[in-house]
Structure formats: C-alpha cells, structure tokens
Amino acid sequence: xxxxxxxxxxxxxxxxxxxxxxxxxxxxxxxxxxxxxxxxxxxxxxxxxxxxxxxxxxxxxxxxxxxxxxxxxxxxxxxxxxxxxxxxxxxxxxxxxxxxxxxxxxxxxxxxxxxxxxxxxxxxxxxxxxxxxxxxxxxxxxxxxxxxxxxxxxxxxxxxxxxxxxxxxxxxxxxxxxxxxxxxxxxxxxxxxxxxxxxx
Amino acid sequence: xxxxxxxxxxxxxxxxxxxxxxxxxxxxxxxxxxxxxxxxxxxxxxxxxxxxxxxxxxxxxxxxxxxxxxxxxxxxxxxxxxxxxxxxxxxxxxxxxxxxxxxxxxxxxxxxxxxxxxxxxxxxxxxxxxxxxxxxxxxxxxxxxxxxxxxxxxxxxxxxxxxxxxxxxxxxxxxxxxxxxxxxxxxxxxxxxxxxxxxxxxxxxxxxxxxxxxxxxxxxxxxxxxxxxxxxxxxxxxxxxxxxxxxxxxxxxxxxxxxxxxxxxxxxxxxxxxxxxxxxxxxxxxxxxxxxxxxxxxxxxxxxxxxxxxxxxxxxxxxxxxx
Numbered sequence: 151x152x153x154x155x156x157x158x159x160x161x162x163x164x165x166x167x168x169x170x171x172x173x174x175x176x177x178x179x180x181x182x183x184x185x186x187x188x189x190x191x192x193x194x195x196x197x198x199x200x201x202x203x204x205x206x207x208x209x210x211x212x213x214x215x216x217x218x219x220x221x222x223x224x225x226x227x228x229x230x231x232x233x234x235x236x237x238x239x240x241x242x243x244x245x246x247x248x249x250x251x252x253x254x255x256x257x258x259x260x261x262x263x264x265x266x267x268x269x270x271x272x273x274x275x276x277x278x279x280x281x282x283x284x285x286x287x288x289x290x291x292x293x294x295x296x297x298x299x300x301x302x303x304x305x306x307x308x309x310x311x312x313x314x315x316x317x318x319x320x321x322x323x324x325x326x327x328x329x330x331x332x333x334x335x336x337x338x339x340x341x342x343x344x345x346x347x348x349x350x
Numbered sequence: 351x352x353x354x355x356x357x358x359x360x361x362x363x364x365x366x367x368x369x370x371x372x373x374x375x376x377x378x379x380x381x382x383x384x385x386x387x388x389x390x391x392x393x394x395x396x397x398x399x400x401x402x403x404x405x406x407x408x409x410x411x412x413x414x415x416x417x418x419x420x421x422x423x424x425x426x427x428x429x430x431x432x433x434x435x436x437x438x439x440x441x442x443x444x445x446x447x448x449x450x451x452x453x454x455x456x457x458x459x460x461x462x463x464x465x466x467x468x469x470x471x472x473x474x475x476x477x478x479x480x481x482x483x484x485x486x487x488x489x490x491x492x493x494x495x496x497x498x499x500x501x502x503x504x505x506x507x508x509x510x511x512x513x514x515x516x517x518x519x520x521x522x523x524x525x526x527x528x529x530x531x532x533x534x535x536x537x538x539x540x541x542x543x544x545x546x547x548x549x550x551x552x553x554x555x556x557x558x559x560x561x562x563x564x565x566x567x568x569x570x571x572x573x574x575x576x577x578x579x580x581x582x583x584x585x586x587x588x589x590x591x592x593x594x595x596x597x598x599x600x601x602x603x604x605x606x607x608x609x610x611x612x613x614x615x616x617x618x619x620x621x622x623x624x625x626x627x628x629x630x631x632x633x634x635x636x637x638x639x640x641x642x643x644x645x646x647x648x649x650x651x652x653x654x655x656x657x658x659x660x661x662x663x664x665x666x667x668x669x670x671x672x673x
Contacts, residue, residue: 166429268509271393296586
C-alpha cells in the first residue's frame, strides 16, 4: 500500500481538464493521424507518458477495466490509476475496455477484445506509447475523417504492427482502436483507417 | 463554476452569461455520466453509423425536446465553445431559445445565432444552409435512431439485421413506394448508408439536407435520449441516400424563391399570411436568410395575389358570417 504522498497529482481542474482532453481525443479519433497536444499533466508516474495519464483520467473509471502491459506496470502507475480513475486493473487483455502498451513491446492486436457484430463497441481501445509522432511523412492513412490522405510517422513500434493492423480493418464493424501517444502529444487510429507503409 | 477563458471567436458573439446558475456541475451532467457519454461518442466515431447504446439520463426537459442532443452537447462542450441551437432551421423558436439559455446558464458558454461563429451547433431537424467547416461539430437531436424500426419493431431483430448487413427489408419498403406511387415518397428522415456499411437514420431532416451530410468537413454527432443511442458520422465520410438505379435520389425543389431574401437554393417553409389563401415561402434557415438580407438581397415579398391567381372564388374564401 503506497502512502498518499506517493501518488502523483491528477488534473488541476478535473472538470475542464477532462473536457479538454476528451475534445483532443475526439478530434484525433474523428481526424485520424492529426496530432493533438495535451499538456494538462506534467508530473506522472513512470512508465506512463503525460498524455497516456491524461487520457486515462479523462475517460477511464470504475466501468472500464484497464489492462497494463507487463512493461507498463509499476507500483506508481498502478496506484495512480487506481486512485484517480478507480478502475479495475485486469490480467486478461481480452476483457479490457482500455489497455496501455508500449510500441516496442506491443502484444499481438488479436489478443484484445474486438467486440462482436451485434455490439462492436465492446472492443478494447489500445493506448500505445511510442517514441515519436510526426505528420507529413511516414505512413499513408486513408478512411473516414480523412479528406484524401494523411501522413503520420510513428517511431518506436515493433515490426509487424501494420500487418496486424491490416487484419484489423476487415473485422469491421469489430476491431480495436488505437490512441498513439508520444510524451504530451496524441493521435488516434480508429478501426476504419487503412494504413499503407510505403507509397510508390 | 470554473473561470471562463476568452476565445477569439467570441468577438461578435453574445458574451458568456454572467448569471450562470450555481450549484450545478459544468454543463449540468455529473462527471461520471460525461465520461460514459464521451466513451460512447468515441465508439460512435470509430464505427460510423452504428448506434452505440448509452445510459441516457433524466434531463430537465421532456423526452422529445432534445434530451439526446443536450446530453451529447453537455459531454462535448467546453468554456471555449460558442453554441448555436436551431429548431427546424430557426434560432428563435422555443426549443432553440431554451436549450441555448440552458447551456449559457449551466456552462457559461457564449452563444450565437450565426452559423459561421458557432463551434458547436445543436440542431433539431435541419442542417444549416451555410456550409460547415472542420472547426465545427453538428449535434443532431434524434427521436427514433433506428431506421429499421418501422419495418421491424423488435430491437433484437434490428440489431441482428445491422450485424448481418441485412437491409433487404428497407429496399423492399422503398420499392413498395415506387410500385404504389411511382416514386419514393419519404420526404424526411430519408435513410442513408454510411461509409458503405450501416444504414442510418439521419434524424427527421428534410431529404433536401441529405446531400449536405456526404463528406461534410464537420463532425456529425447524433443523440437519442429516450431511445438511449448515440451515433456519429466522422468528417469526410461517404453518406449515400438509398435509392435505385432507375429511381435515383432527388431532393425537393420549389417554383418560388424566398419571399424575404430571394434565395433560390435554400429549403423553404410555406407561411400562410391571411385567411384568403395568401401565402409566402421563406427560408427555413433564419440565420441564412438574415445574412442574405444584410448583404442586400431582397425577395419579392410573397405572392399577395396567390388567391386571385389561382382563381379561388371570393365567396369561398370569405368567412361565412357576412351574408
């Protein structure tokens, strides 16, 4: 049991900060690949990134089981999430509403909940901590929310992620959604976004 | 009540209501409810056209007055937003005025009647004529979110039909219209297919507005309070009105143009002006009409000779008492 003083602080203004972070995630999800800055939290427990913690505080609560990848677990992070979000931390990622993973050790996408055809919203939203996000280069994104194409570079992902992502799309309406995080920046890839690694 | 941050778009908009109600959370709903609604909205965006169930709350107005739209707006809106609310295109009807003042009081947000100044627009049954931009969110109030409900009353069945993409019944219903009347007679809440997958109810907007939904730069969110469903159409997403190759989708057209502003491209309401058959057609979108009149456009003032021109005999239009 951690002492209260070990728990890093949450939002300065829980109501308005949650709203601002949600709007960033909403716009990120509605316009895949666009970067949004969420700088509401500065001091967060390792290995969580500030944007990861902000998204959790804005969206995760007692109704949403959260799965932490093995390399994302620490006493500080678990205490922080339990205290501020009040969420159950689960061992089985196929039962999680949200998951926090690192890009380098991202487990197979097929192990998360994908929902079912009648209730496709019962899928996992996976928060992926990367080593860098940049627009205008890298992957070519297409799909709802994108006028023609959008480019997004994602650094620090293990190989094979985008092959698995190509298998996620055809599951529609089922499938996982990704929130990509780099420090205080986030972008999102809903299940409808198709990713091309190299454009001729 | 939190401090309100100034926003550039407020320059010409109504300043935030300084008489904001105290004792309520920002934007009325409690935080746990907002989180639940926000998660539903995000799933809706990720699954365009799919109706996400949510735990709709009691709101301080009756079902049918926009409880779904209000809950979506309450979950989305922040102190930087400028809110516009329209009811059948008009900013000055009871429903629109009251929802606007509700958020001015509970969230202290700026409100406006101008489409171009708004960042969040809650609408009952119209899409503004002025094209929306990427910086705007359109929130629809939806009475019946299930487009298949009139064909299949059982929720378990319609859910299965959506899951299996089994929309034959909908096409048969449209075909029956053609067989019976020679055309598809549905004039509002005309079903659409979103991103080539889900058949979706666009809410009771006139079919005139359906083409505006297709690849709209703004995010479109739909809230149905009584039916407890939220759904969404992301920006730049294909929205196709259902039709047949030999009976393509068409929108309403009028012989008249707006009597006040002369617009020939907007959705017109028929207004009865006297008891002798006089009538005029005016823009349903009150802001669009006003902007055009401010810019110097003028209509013909309506057809005061409508009754005469249509040869309605005088004795049939006068009240019977003067004989």
